[in-house]
Amino acid sequence: METTTLIGQLPEVTAVGVAIKAILILAIISAVAGFGTYLERKVLAFMQRRLGPMHVGPYGLLQIAADGIKLFTKEDIVPQHANAVIFKVAPVITAATAFIALSAVPVFPDFRIPEFIPVLGGTFVPSIASDVNVGILFVLGMMAAGLYGPLLAGMAQANKWGIIGAARTAIQFLSYEVITGLSILAPIMLVGSLSLVDFNEAQSGGFTSWFVWQQPVAFILFLIAGFAETNRTPFDLLEHEAEVISGYATEYSGMRWGMFFIGEYANMITISILAAVVFLGGYNDFGFIAGWIMILLKVAFFFFLMLWVRAAWPHVRPDQLMWLCWKVLMPIAVINVVVTGIVIMV
Amino acid sequence: MENFLASLFTFQGFAFYLFSFLTIILFWITVMSNNVLYAMTSLASGMVLISGFFFILGADFLGVVQLIVYVGAVMALYSFAMMFFDATREIKEKNTSGAVVFVLGGLSALMLVLMFAAPIHSESIQALYPMHEGVGNAQDVGIVLFTKYLVPFEVAALMLLVAMIAGIILAGKKMDQSLTEMMDEDAGEDEILTQKDEK
Known part of the structure; x- marks a missing residue:
């Protein structure tokens, strides 16, 4: 369809290449999610003057393996009065939608498998698994569909905390979807395209062409809404321990709970990549630093920011969350869109 | 029959038949199930599959809009209303008179026959606003929306x-x-x- 994009000029993308890419995303992001838990505990520990996990392996590095073994071997409990089918499907929805969203964003650079490897040698593996030309909307839509994971989980488990968690899921995700959409609308108007590749090219003019300088308000709004959509502190009301035990995940154990966790971390990475591509110049080269290193650095920065914020801010109350969304962020987002429109017209 | 088999083994044909089959099954569950959770889940997943049809037809923008609007917003609002029920129990439905069911079922069947029969005249169907090559989907939709x-x-x-x-x-x-x-x-x-x- 669209041939003017960067992907169009590159070697032909074959079905095998896309399949390899999908397996790569699944394997690496799942592993990163596991490693992310270790990083999170360490970073939080250092910010709070503790040591964090130290006992399993050097500096607690093998803690990931220990956690993994625990998750896989833990007894799988389905509560007596729960709706067993939906109870089992819900974690899969979270993990699946998170990974489907990742299929439309650029993850890792594109490369060609060396010729000396049998069977697959010479296959071109693209940077974006499926380059739909409405990439941004697709990612946002898929993350919106992700709300069914916590929602159905909470409703299926015959537990009051679960129901409260599910209700909070619905209001929080629905409300903050509006902010995400409106905040990202202003850069979309500037670029005039929904393709992430076009966004990357629009910011290829170096440090000063990053959209964060033209759209600082949209950037901050997007970050705040991103925290809410990925269920991170200070907006993690879905499973706020002090109020609703563990919310939608109260009755879950073992690998089913693990899938919620992997989904959450995959969503964190997706939001980080979106923020990097839309506002911080994407995977363009930066001076002598190659583009793929730059995007890794940016994603790492956003990931660290999420941990930093978790260490720095307390939870908010549900009514404060709604107040922030509808009375503060949404008017600002609308004004930002209108001002951007006027500036483009003039 | 040969046409059917030939179309089944192309990528688009296979995807179309798979999606149609799953959509019909899922919406059937939505109608027939006594359980709020089953009905809700199957309706939502059916909506996701319908967006798949748009992607097959190359209408990416409409597919994504279907995802965001129906799956992300409308269905989530339904589910919010569903929280007033006990989702783990079956709901006793009040069955209305057989005559109403007969008339409604008959009309639906008639509709289905008409819909299935429509492609016979597919040669006389013309796209008034076809997609432009090289122009994005969103632009095409926008132009039609803001003119006609x-x-x-x-x-x-x-x-x-x-x-x-x-x-x-x-x-x-x-x-x-x-x-x-x-x-x-x-x-x-x-x-x-x-x-x-x-x-």
Whole structure:
């Protein structure tokens, strides 16, 4: 369809290449999610003057393996009065939608498998698994569909905390979807395209062409809404321990709970990549630093920011969350869109 | 039959038949199930699969809009209403008279026959606003929306505005008072009661 994009000029993308890419995303992001838990505990520990996990392996590095073994071997409990089918499907929805969203964003650079490897040698593996030309909307839509994971989980488990968690899921995700959409609308108007590749090219003019300088308000709004959509502190009301035990995940154990966790971390990475591509110049080269290193650095920065914020801010109350969304962020987002429109017209 | 088999083994044909089969099964569950959770889940996943048809046809933008609007927003609102039920129990349905079921079922069947029969005349169907090569999907939709369909578009916007204001008015009574503070003073309930009496 669209041939003017960067992907169009590159070697032909074959079905095998896309399949390899999908397996790569699944394997690496799942592993990163596991490693992310270790990083999170360490970073939080250092910010709070503790040591964090130290006992399993050097500096607690093998803690990931220990956690993994625990998750896989833990007894799988389905509560007596729960709706067993939906109870089992819900974690899969979270993990699946998170990974489907990742299929439309650029993850890792594109490369060609060396010729000396049998069977697959010479296959071109693209940077974006499926380059739909409405990439941004697709990612946002898929993350919106992700709300069914916590929602159905909470409703299926015959537990009051679960129901409260599910209700909070619905209001929080629905409300903050509006902010995400409106905040990202202003850069979309500037670029005039929904393709992430076009966004990357629009910011290829170096440090000063990053959209964060033209759209600082949209950037901050997007970050705040991103925290809410990925269920991170200070907006993690879905499973706020002090109020609703563990919310939608109260009755879950073992690998089913693990899938919620992997989904959450995959969503964190997706939001980080979106923020990097839309506002911080994407995977363009930066001076002598190659583009793929730059995007890794940016994603790492956003990931660290999420941990930093978790260490720095307390939870908010549900009514404060709604107040922030509808009375503060949404008017600002609308004004930002209108001002951007006027500036483009003039 | 040969045509059917030939189309089944192309990528698009296979995807189409798979999606149609799954969509019909899922919507069948939605209608037939007594369980709120099953009905809700199958309706939502059916909506996701319908967006798949748009992607097969190359209408990426409409597919994504289907995802965001129906799956992300409309269905989530349904599910919010469903929280008033006990989702783990089966619901006893009040079965209305057989005549109504017969008439409605017959009409639906007639509709289905008409829909299936329509492709016989597919050669006489013409796309009035076909996609342009090299122009994005969103642009095409936008151009049609702001030229030919401008008036319906604006009317729809006005209706949404009216609905929004009505919603705010319905929900917004006593919005300036805090329920928590009322509870603290233990006067809130009395106040509401006295207001009811006045009415």
